[in-house]
Amino acid sequence: MPKTRKQKPLLRFAVLAVDAALFTLHDKQLWVRLIRVHRPPYFRNAWGFPGGLIHPDETAEDAVHRHLNAKAHIAESKLYMEQLHAFSAVDRDPRGRVVSVAYLALTPWDALSRREKNDAPDARWVPADDTQTLAYDHNEILTAALTRLSSRAASTTILSAMMPDEFTLTEIEHAYELVVKKDLDKRNFRKKILKLKILAPLSKKRAGERARPAALYRFASPRVVEINAL
């Protein structure tokens, strides 16, 4: 991270921005969306979260949607968002005083268009635990987002916001294991998640996988609800 220096603020008042840590599950990994940050002399070809200023006539949530669309090429279909934290360290942006309201955002991989899935010169998906240095205080935001994601996974159905419409019990077990970073016992996990009644069984199986076909499920409710999971 470039060193930030105490300096005369460029702006008389604090400016308000948003940042979004957007995650998705794909190919047995947790991915986060990064965009290129090129702000010489402070950041040259660095990467950070999509975000930007809040307009006078929009809420913070509105601003996140707008910037995700413009900078990260992510439309808001099936996007789940919750506010994470307002980051207000005086020197968090070397250009001046910018307070940022950070959001945790989730989307199923399958809900993304081809353009959204693919990397571009100015936007890409990277593994969420890839410990690269990000622009501004975005490493701090990333840590907060991963911590929140993990704790919400254990107490809500938040993972429903990253799962495809249909999935097997093994797939959702892997999703939990990725997010809470802990191996789970297959039999105990299945007993527990089925007893919670948050999944609805589909009357079909996924065949053609050179192994025994797995039963398919979907989340019973499209909403994120509190549970006592894990």
Add this chain to the structure above:
Amino acid sequence: MPKTRKQKPLLRFAVLAVDAALFTLHDKQLWVRLIRVHRPPYFRNAWGFPGGLIHPDETAEDAVHRHLNAKAHIAESKLYMEQLHAFSAVDRDPRGRVVSVAYLALTPWDALSRREKNDAPDARWVPADDTQTLAYDHNEILTAALTRLSSRAASTTILSAMMPDEFTLTEIEHAYELVVKKDLDKRNFRKKILKLKILAPLSKKRAGERARPAALYRFASPRVVEINAL
């Protein structure tokens, strides 16, 4: 709550403020600190949370301390604070675009000076579940603060921030009952809280209460830590 109207913003950019929902426990009630809000023509002799603008050279936390001191006459001795949520509804302040970062703040009653305890023309303590209409969107902030307080009480030692240095098991049981709004079983509560090892017994009792003297305890750690309480 005064009706807010869509109107031309007075400011070109969003202005950043903080608000603090400050609670304390006293006399078997949960109290919240309110200050007088007099902003004609929008609010005349209304009440709301202490708060105000963030200066360019201070963090949001700094601003909360400053405004609590100036407006609510609360110094920061033994003040516990955690960020609640940034409220960004476009019309939340009828005077113009103001985004507010709200904080949940707690203090023990005993840590307050006489001036801080007493009501004044511009500041007073009111029962937290007193359903009066507050200025701005402060009823919404109050609801969020009470919900957060209750859920944090069940999963952390956050109530230590409102307890006196020494207290009886009955007193802390009443604190939990007030905050989570649920009656607890005396025997089960004592077994559980003692097994958690978050309390340290003092070698004295509280006598002179025209009943059997009660053993005194303090919190073993001054920090708020995660537990599996209640």
Add this chain to the structure above:
DNA sequence: GCAAAAGTGTTTAACATACACCCATGG
């Protein structure tokens, strides 16, 4: 001696955890 609050144990049900083998399919 009586009013008031402190203190104390047991039983039952639910849940968490640990653990290993057979099954259905594709190649």
Add this chain to the structure above:
DNA sequence: CCATGGGTGTATGTTAAACACTTTTGC
């Protein structure tokens, strides 16, 4: 027929919840 991942049950320990009487003090 074999490699792959799907699917299943039991035993044990821990925790949650329900429940009532005796003790110690001040007045």
